[in-house]
Amino acid sequence: MASDTARRQRAGYHHGDLRAALLAAAEQELIEKGVEGFSLRGVAKRAGVSHAAPAHHFRDTKDLLTALAALAARRFRDAMLDRQLQAPRNARSQFIASGLGYVEFALANPALFDLMFGSKRPDFASEDFSTPASEAFMVLVEGVAALRGDDPLTLAEGRAEILAAWSLVHGLAELLIAGRLAFAEADLAADREGTILRAIERALPLGGKTC
Incomplete structure (x- = not known):
């Protein structure tokens, strides 16, 4: 059970609503870096999740x-x-x-x-x-x-x-x-x-x- 919880946290599930958290982070990434500087890795970092976490929804x-x-x-x-x-x-x-x-x-x-x-x-x-x-x-x-x-x-x-x-x-x-x-x-x-x-x-x- 503990290892399963740890895996979920590493994947970003600790947000409760990962999709909403990623969209909120994506909006801020877009505002600050523009569409040309926009990246999934930047969004994941801003949301405080692993770089692989966005793949759960996008x-x-x-x-x-x-x-x-x-x-x-x-x-x-x-x-x-x-x-x-x-x-x-x-x-x-x-x-x-x-x-x-x-x-x-x-x-x-x-x-x-x-x-x-x-x-x-x-x-x-x-x-x-x-x-x-x-x-x-x-x-x-x-x-x-x-x-x-x-x-x-x-x-x-x-x-x-x-x-x-x-x-x-x-x-x-x-x-x-x-x-x-x-x-x-x-x-x-x-x-x-x-x-x-x-x-x-x-x-x-x-x-x-x-x-």
């Missing part, structure tokens, strides 16, 4: 990064939905709220945001990732649909408005993370949320409703 680095990207996608989706819960229940306010949630997630989690949108290392075809990622995309689609009063995915004009809205919030997030908005620095310093909100308002579908 086949390789790609598998772990895919799981981390899936976790990020769920948080991303929830950030937009949580923002909508705080907003008035009309199409315009809900659309703007989802955009605020999008940008706020990116600013609070730049490493995870880059992993989802700027890296080729995760397996984005994995259902664990694609399901929450698609749900996050549908928050945007449903917002445009509510403003237009139709299914925007079925019409070229509607798809163009989805593209415009997505491009605006994503580009805004990327520029804010990169610190490339010096011309609006005073506005952002005085009222960051208000400045972002006003920018998102410009993405309201022109052909749709505004209430």
Whole structure:
């Protein structure tokens, strides 16, 4: 019994939830070292387990990064939905709220945001990732649909408005993370949320409703 316990501890089972511990360590590894410097060995060391322990849950680095990207996608989706819960229940306010949630997630989690949108290392075809990622995309689609009063995915004009809205919030997030908005620095310093909100308002579908 004692030898079995020792083997389990060496494998990392003393964490109680090894998978969650590895994902938490992986997030910190990503934040500090970036995706290029990310390694299973580094994650294991950070989690305080043997270098072989991650194999109990993740086949390789790609598998772990895919799981981390899936976790990020769920948080991303929830950030937009949580923002909508705080907003008035009309199409315009809900659309703007989802955009605020999008940008706020990116600013609070730049490493995870880059992993989802700027890296080729995760397996984005994995259902664990694609399901929450698609749900996050549908928050945007449903917002445009509510403003237009139709299914925007079925019409070229509607798809163009989805593209415009997505491009605006994503580009805004990327520029804010990169610190490339010096011309609006005073506005952002005085009222960051208000400045972002006003920018998102410009993405309201022109052909749709505004209430």
